[in-house]
Amino acid sequence: MFDFMDTDWFNIGLEIVFVILISYDLKKYFETRKSSYITNIVLTIGFAIWTLYPYYTSYIGWENEQKMVMISHCNETDNSKLCKCIDEATFKNYTHDEYILIDKNSTEYSEWLSETKEECLDESWF
Numbered sequence: 001m002f003d004f005m006d007t008d009w010f011n012i013g014l015e016i017v018f019v020i021l022i023s024y025d026l027k028k029y030f031e032t033r034k035s036s037y038i039t040n041i042v043l044t045i046g047f048a049i050w051t052l053y054p055y056y057t058s059y060i061g062w063e064n065e066q067k068m069v070m071i072s073h074c075n076e077t078d079n080s081k082l083c084k085c086i087d088e089a090t091f092k093n094y095t096h097d098e099y100i101l102i103d104k105n106s107t108e109y110s111e112w113l114s115e116t117k118e119e120c121l122d123e124s125w126f
Helices: 008-032 035-060 064-074 080-093 096-101 107-121
Strands: none
Touching (some): 064 080, 080 107
8 A cells, every 4th residue: 555655756755855844944043043943953864864774775785786696687587577576676675685694485585575576566556
């Protein structure tokens, strides 16, 4: 139901909202010099870090060469669209080190993989 929250555009939209809120509070602070605006700025920056940190660590955790190795395995299969979708979900959910260390035969990974396949094959609006 809330699949749109995992999209890149949702995160970009959040960044824009945070920038607008911070700039508004900065403007109001310089006009009035009230300390409550500094509190708002600090809380907004803290909330932005808290919400956007997982997004950035998922993409920073993979180097381009590591992504290319995974994608090259994907090109060998017949259903490349599904494979690319699973690759993108893997890049978002795991860093490279986590992915290497994860047990591919565990039930947790199998459940994640089956849920990801269902989401990739789903023809939803988002």
